[in-house]
Amino acid sequence: MEYQVHEESPRVLVVDDEKVIREILSDFLTMEGYVVRTVEDGDAALRELERRSYNLVISDLKMPGMGGLELLEKIADLKANVLTVIMTGFGTVETAIEAMKKGAYDYILKPFKIEEVVHVVERGLDRQRLHAENIRLKEAVSLYKISEAIAESLSLEKVLDLILDGVLVEAQADAVTLMLKDPRTGLFVERSRKISPLADSGFTGELNLTELLEHYSHDKPLLAHGLKALKFFAEPPKDRRLVSFCSIPLKVQDRVIGMLNAYSYTRGYKFTEGQRKMLSVLANRAAVSIENARLYEDLVQKNCDLTTVNQSLADNFRATIIGFAHALEESDKYTRGHSERVAFYSSLTARGLTLGEPETERIVQAGLMHDIGKIGIRYEKLNKPGKLTPEEVAMFRTHPAKGKRILEPIPSMAELIPGAWCHHENWDGSGYPRGLLGENIPLLGRIVAIADTYDAMTSDRSYRKALPHDVAVAELERCAGAQFDPELVPQFIRMVDDHRKTQIAAGNEIPR
Ligand SMILES: [Fe+2]
Known part of the structure; x- marks a missing residue:
C-alpha cells in the first residue's frame, strides 16, 4: 500500500526483533502519516540514527544483543534530539520505569492496542514540537536582544565582541571567528575569535577563502559537517576533528565585507538549519553595524585630521603674517x-x-x-x-x-x-x-x-x-x-x- 507522505512528516524508527511487530507498527503508523523505518536490533538502530534524523524511536526492551536500555543510553550519547518510547511485557514494568528514568519519553505495555501506540506517538511528537517552538522563541528573543545591542553600538570592537559572544552562546559553538575585509588592502583578516569556555583552545585551522567566496557567490547557505566541511579549509583544524561548520557572509549591498564562522568539535553536535538561519540574521545585522561603526570611526578620524589641518592652516596663517611683516621691515x-x-x-x-x-x-x-x-x-x-x-x-x-x-x-x-x-x-x-x-x-x-x-x-x-x-x-x-x-x-x-x-x-x- 502506498501512502501520500508529506515532506515534513515526522520520522519514526521502530526497533524490534519480532518481524510481525515491526510490520504492524510500520503499517499503522504509516497510515497515520508518519515516515516509518524498521530495524531488528540496537546496532542497526544506531547505524540508522547516524545516517538520518528521526523524531521518535519505538524500541523493544528485550532484544538479542543490545537491549532497549543500552540502546537508550547510546541514543542519549548521540545527542540526536530524538524521543524514545520503550515497549515491554507485563512482567517488566519496573524495568520500563527505569527506562524512563534514563530518559525514555514513555513506555507501551505489550500486548498493545494500536490506538494506544498512536496516541503515545502523537503525544510525544506534540510535546517535541512545543519544546522546539519554545527553543525557537527563546532564540528569537535573545537574537533580538543581541541585534538591538549591536545596532546601538558605534564602537567596532564592541560590535565584534557582541556578535562573537552571541554566536558562541546561541549556537553553542566551540569556536567562532570573524574575518573582516581590510578596506585598504582588500584582504580578509581575522579580526576576532572566541572559544567556548568548555572547549580547550583548539586551533580553528585556516580557511580556504577562495572556496568560501566562490560558495557565497552562489548565494548558497554554508552548513557542512565532517569531511564535507574540510573542503573550505586550506589547513584543517589541528588535533581536532571538525564535526560541524557554518559560515555566513557579512554583506553590505551585495559587497562581502566579512564572514562569520562557527565551529563545532563536539562529537555528535552538528549545527542545525535553524541555527544557520539565526546566524544569518545576526550576520546581516552585524554587517550593517560594522559598516556604521567603520563610517563613524572614519568620521572621527576625519574630524581629527581636520583639526590637524586647521591647526596647520592657523600656523601657516601666522607664518604668512610674520612673513608680510618682515617684507615690510626689509x-x-x-x-x-x-x-x-x-x-x-x-x-x-x-x-x-x-x-x-x-x-x-x-x-x-x-x-x-x-x-x-x-x-x-x-x-x-x-x-x-x-x-x-x-x-x-x-x-x-x-x-x-x-x-x-x-x-x-x-x-x-x-x-x-x-x-x-x-x-x-x-x-x-x-x-x-x-x-x-x-x-x-x-x-x-x-x-x-x-x-x-x-x-x-x-x-x-x-x-x-x-x-x-x-x-x-x-x-x-x-x-x-x-x-x-x-x-x-x-x-x-x-x-x-x-x-x-x-x-x-x-x-x-x-x-x-
Ligand atoms: Fe602706522
Whole structure:
C-alpha cells in the first residue's frame, strides 16, 4: 500500500526483533502519516540514527544483543534530539520505569492496542514540537536582544565582541571567528575569535577563502559537517576533528565585507538549519553595524585630521603674517622689529583687558600687520632728518587706507583690517584717515595706536634717539583722552610695567 507522505512528516524508527511487530507498527503508523523505518536490533538502530534524523524511536526492551536500555543510553550519547518510547511485557514494568528514568519519553505495555501506540506517538511528537517552538522563541528573543545591542553600538570592537559572544552562546559553538575585509588592502583578516569556555583552545585551522567566496557567490547557505566541511579549509583544524561548520557572509549591498564562522568539535553536535538561519540574521545585522561603526570611526578620524589641518592652516596663517611683516621691515631699517614689538605690546593690553585667547591672537596678528600699507611707500624720502614736506606727510598718511586695501581681498585677513586702517585715529577725532571719534574707533585700532606710539617713542629713529620708558609712559598719560583711549592707557602702562618687572626679576636686559 502506498501512502501520500508529506515532506515534513515526522520520522519514526521502530526497533524490534519480532518481524510481525515491526510490520504492524510500520503499517499503522504509516497510515497515520508518519515516515516509518524498521530495524531488528540496537546496532542497526544506531547505524540508522547516524545516517538520518528521526523524531521518535519505538524500541523493544528485550532484544538479542543490545537491549532497549543500552540502546537508550547510546541514543542519549548521540545527542540526536530524538524521543524514545520503550515497549515491554507485563512482567517488566519496573524495568520500563527505569527506562524512563534514563530518559525514555514513555513506555507501551505489550500486548498493545494500536490506538494506544498512536496516541503515545502523537503525544510525544506534540510535546517535541512545543519544546522546539519554545527553543525557537527563546532564540528569537535573545537574537533580538543581541541585534538591538549591536545596532546601538558605534564602537567596532564592541560590535565584534557582541556578535562573537552571541554566536558562541546561541549556537553553542566551540569556536567562532570573524574575518573582516581590510578596506585598504582588500584582504580578509581575522579580526576576532572566541572559544567556548568548555572547549580547550583548539586551533580553528585556516580557511580556504577562495572556496568560501566562490560558495557565497552562489548565494548558497554554508552548513557542512565532517569531511564535507574540510573542503573550505586550506589547513584543517589541528588535533581536532571538525564535526560541524557554518559560515555566513557579512554583506553590505551585495559587497562581502566579512564572514562569520562557527565551529563545532563536539562529537555528535552538528549545527542545525535553524541555527544557520539565526546566524544569518545576526550576520546581516552585524554587517550593517560594522559598516556604521567603520563610517563613524572614519568620521572621527576625519574630524581629527581636520583639526590637524586647521591647526596647520592657523600656523601657516601666522607664518604668512610674520612673513608680510618682515617684507615690510626689509625696506626700512628703522622699523626693523617694530611690527613684532607692536604686536607684543598690543597683546599686553589685550591680556590686561582679559580678552579671550582667540581675540588676543587676532590682536597680535593685527599688530603685526598694522603698517602693511607702508609697502610701496618710498622710505628713503620719509626717513630723512628734519621736517617732512606737506606732500610727504600726505603720502605717509595714505598707509592706513592702503593697508585696508591690501588686506581686504584676503578673507582670512579681513578681520585684521581695523588694526591697519584705524591705528592713526585719535580718541578726540583729530586722527586720520577718517577722523573717527572715541568708541567709534574700533578697539583693535585704539589698542594698536597705544602700542605703536609707545614703540615709536622707545626706539631710535632717523631724526632722534630712543626715549626712556618713563618719558614715553608720561607722554602716553599726557595724551590719554586726547590721542588715546583714556581707559586703555592705564591698562597698557600697568601691563608693560609688570612685564618689565618680570624681565628684571629673570635677569633679562630691558630698554631704559
Ligand atoms: Fe602706522
